[in-house]
Amino acid sequence: MNLRELWSYRDLLWILVERNIKVIYKQTALGMAWVALQPLIAATILAVIAGRVAKLPSDGVPHLLFIFCGLTIWNYFSQTAQRSSTSLVNNSQLVSKVYFPRMLIPLSHTFSTLVDFAVTLVMVFIFMAIYHVPPTFHLLAIPGFLFLTAITSTGVALWFSALSVKYRDCNYALPLLLQVWMWASAIIYPTSMIDSPRWRLLSALNPVVGFVEGFRWCVIGRSALNSTMFWITVAMSIFTLLTGAFFFRRVERRFADII
């Protein structure tokens, strides 16, 4: 892993991040408002389904807040994975004509999606005020869980962006995978719903469960997340990032020839 080279290209990384942010909502009338609207509408629909139709528990807070917390983390995770998975192919002109560490392209989305995250995070605070949820010191742990989410989604992104250079199938497979993944990630239901402790541990093998529960622990103050689950989550995050980076390094030498 050539970290020193990555570091020497940090200016380019930053400029790519800037480009991603500037470009994504260009020539739209609502602009950045979309960042707020998307999760708001999605959370409302899911809250109605979970609260009124399915009557799922929500760890004792209003469904809208409960689900919005889950979506805040989930959207960051899935948007990073999705945007960066197509990034190499979308920038094929760059890859086949100029040299720079290829990892910068998917990596730039890990950073630029933080803007969307920041906007939704502000909305979480607004919801807390509306529903009179008192802030606690738990809030200080948000950056930690965000960091874990970021490295995991980067790992997924590295896998899929590298694979899609050779197999365009990934462009179709990843959205499907993410849909299934979302329903498996305790977003509209709490992990506390799962009675058997053994199944709870097993569900932590999906690291997103840990991020979502962890984030809700920060905001709401309680969660089914225990320390064993937490360490499984950490291990899975590191595993995803390392395998992704390793795979990417292995195949990137041939990108220019096959893209």
Add this chain to the structure above:
Amino acid sequence: MSDLALSVANLSKSFNIDHQRNGAGSYRTLHDDLMSLPSRLIGRLGQNRRPTSETFWALKNISFDVRQGEVVGIIGANGAGKSTLLKILNRITEPTNGGADIYGRVGALLEVGTGFHPELTGRENVFLNGAILGMTRAEIKRKFDEIVAFAEIEKFLDTPVKRYSSGMYVRLAFAVAAHLEPEILLIDEVLAVGDTQFQKKSLQKMEEVAANDGRTVIFVSHSMPTVARLCPRVIWLRGGEIAADGPSDEVIQKYSNVVFVDQDRISWPDGFSNAGVHELKFTSVGLLDKSGRPTTHFDYSEPLNFELSYIVHDSLSFCRIGFLVHALDGTPVFEVYDVDEDVKDGRREPGSYIVRCEVPGDLLKPGRYSLSLNAGMPGVKNLVRLDGALQFSVEDAALPGAAMNLPRLGVIRPKTKWFRKTL
């Protein structure tokens, strides 16, 4: 050995030309790989598997050293491997065998405008493109005014580049690239772009950069006078191999004895083919107008003639010979072969031949095109491949609808018939 800038040893690069899926965008899907897995496994066991792809060696066993501060010219016909060599030195693509050791920061003037984003303004794109080419933000800031002045786009700095004319776009792109200051500089002369005046200016700038302050420069060019002036040493590539390497006057002398390049014709007295091919060689290719006169400018309404001479040394069957035409931005326009009409079974007996292909007028959109040559036995063997052998232009005299002649969409501009009745 400490004063070396580049050390290239036994460098080879091969490409697989896949015959099952022809044409552009022929990437594989997971399904293809899974479905062909059994046959690949069986094929590996059995002896008589049919080759579905052939290997084409773009570079074969290239070795040379370049000392720091040396200015080296690289010459050779199109398709000789010059661009591939630059791409490897620039680490865009990996060699198949061998390697290149590079001592210093490499910068390349190979492609113009890669990484420009249409939605971003000229100013933003200067930073984006500069960073992609390897400049730091501070470096770009320092040279920003110089870049903008060179490109002559001061007034449009804050306009998105999608609103630029193609001339402005190219000028800005070249200006950014030309202000790189690496230790080792790779320059491809095809980079000289834009209108004639700007072309002159960019060539001048390149020469200035190449001649400057003891920097190591690898300069690929077709212009022998320029190479002779700039480069004390020249390497001549032929069919992916080094044909000569030495003082520029000697190498250029040898090169001129073997290849005659004119605007409208290339001739190879000794024949031209891919490395290792002896069955079939091209000896000449030229562009002719409707009355048989050499030209590179065709009127829109006139037919175009491509003329190709070749020698068959061993009889061949199932062999096609033909032309590919690309627009200058790389868009393929069409591909034609003599087996379409002339030698339908593709049988070739030993002898010398000259073939002329007439492309009808009233068809190609006015603009610049490049002509590539291809001969091979599809699915078996590639014999001769020469990309971008010649360039020609279609002029818009006598273009229908000239009175309302706004630019039109599309790759071609066929002359169409219209029928109207008053009801």
